Amino acid sequence: xxxxxxxxxxxxxxxxxxxxxxxxxxxxxxxxxxxxxxxxxxxxxxxxxxxxxxxxxxxxxxxxxxxxxxxxxxxxxxxxxxxxxxxxxxxxxxxxxxxxxxxxxxxxxxxxxxxxxxxxxxxxxxxxxxxxxxxxxxxxxxxxxxxxxxxxxxxxxxxxxxxxxxxxxxxxxxxxxxxxxxxxxxxxxxxxxxxxxxxxxxxxxxxxxxxxxxxxxxxxxxxxxxxxxxxxxxxxxxxxxxxxxxxxxxxxxxxxxxxxxxxxxxx
Numbered sequence: 001x002x003x004x005x006x007x008x009x010x011x012x013x014x015x016x017x018x019x020x021x022x023x024x025x026x027x028x029x030x031x032x033x034x035x036x037x038x039x040x041x042x043x044x045x046x047x048x049x050x051x052x053x054x055x056x057x058x059x060x061x062x063x064x065x066x067x068x069x070x071x072x073x074x075x076x077x078x079x080x081x082x083x084x085x086x087x088x089x090x091x092x093x094x095x096x097x098x099x100x101x102x103x104x105x106x107x108x109x110x111x112x113x114x115x116x117x118x119x120x121x122x123x124x125x126x127x128x129x130x131x132x133x134x135x136x137x138x139x140x141x142x143x144x145x146x147x148x149x150x151x152x153x154x155x156x157x158x159x160x161x162x163x164x165x166x167x168x169x170x171x172x173x174x175x176x177x178x179x180x181x182x183x184x185x186x187x188x189x190x191x192x193x194x195x196x197x198x199x200x201x202x203x204x205x206x207x208x209x210x211x212x213x214x215x216x217x218x219x220x221x222x223x224x225x226x227x228x229x230x231x232x233x234x235x236x237x238x239x240x241x242x243x244x245x246x247x248x249x250x251x252x253x254x255x256x257x258x259x260x261x262x263x264x265x266x267x
Contacts, residue, residue: 034259034261036242036258037242040244043110044267047106048267051106051109052106055102055132055133055136058105059102061158061159062129064158065091065092065127065129066092066095068091068092068095069091070090070091071090072088072094073150074094074148091154094151098127099126104248104249105133107249108130108133108134108249109133109134111215111251112137112138112187115186115187115215116139116213117187119143119182119185119209120134120141120142120185120186120188121142121145121178122134122143122191123190123191123202124145124190124219125144125145125155125166126146126155126191127154127155127158128158128159130191131159132158134189135161140163140186141163143164143167144165144167145174145192146166146167147170147192149168152166171198171202172201175202179209184209184211185206186211186215187214187217189216189217190203191217195227199218199231200230200234203234212254212257214254215251215253216251217252218234218250218251219249220248221249222248231250235250235262240254241257242259242261243261243262243263244262245264246266246267247266
């Protein structure tokens, strides 16, 4: 068996095991003992129901990109893609395999609007779909980071966002530059690199600017053993007082008034 085939087999087994483990651990809203988490979860469910038919303009962009036959050059600065891991990729494939679904874009939007949403960070612009969702609830300014130039060009061209800055380059160097100009961060989405070092390094940098009402979302927490290890360390961090596991992402809160706890939930 080729090494690449073995890696695929291991990744597939880990994905199945992770999904099964999450399914066995997850609880429904009525089983939640925390009043705060119960309210947040119920409000999230209502938000998804009421907003699922909205954002038609953004979803039209997604539909357009999914139908595109354009090939672009992709620079991967992290773990790459599980589905299409080549330097030349179709825009449609990137959109299909590397962009958050509408449900999870709405989930990020919901948690963003729970914060003051004055300073918002997105690490991993991709095709800019989630960027547009976050932009709609950003009251101040959104900073979105992408390492691949041609991907960023497409994301920027599909929407005229007056409250967003598109930042090209290695996040490890670009993020500290932007953070040095900001007094605090309200909401951040870590959805780039997909390595243990990348996730934990970005989280550590963001920690320097968070406050008690900040929320950080981490995408693809079961993408690999590395990412799952990073998620375990992040949710156990002393500054994290509450963590929510939605399988495709994790959400962490920093308010010391919250009881230190962790919940596995479904949507």
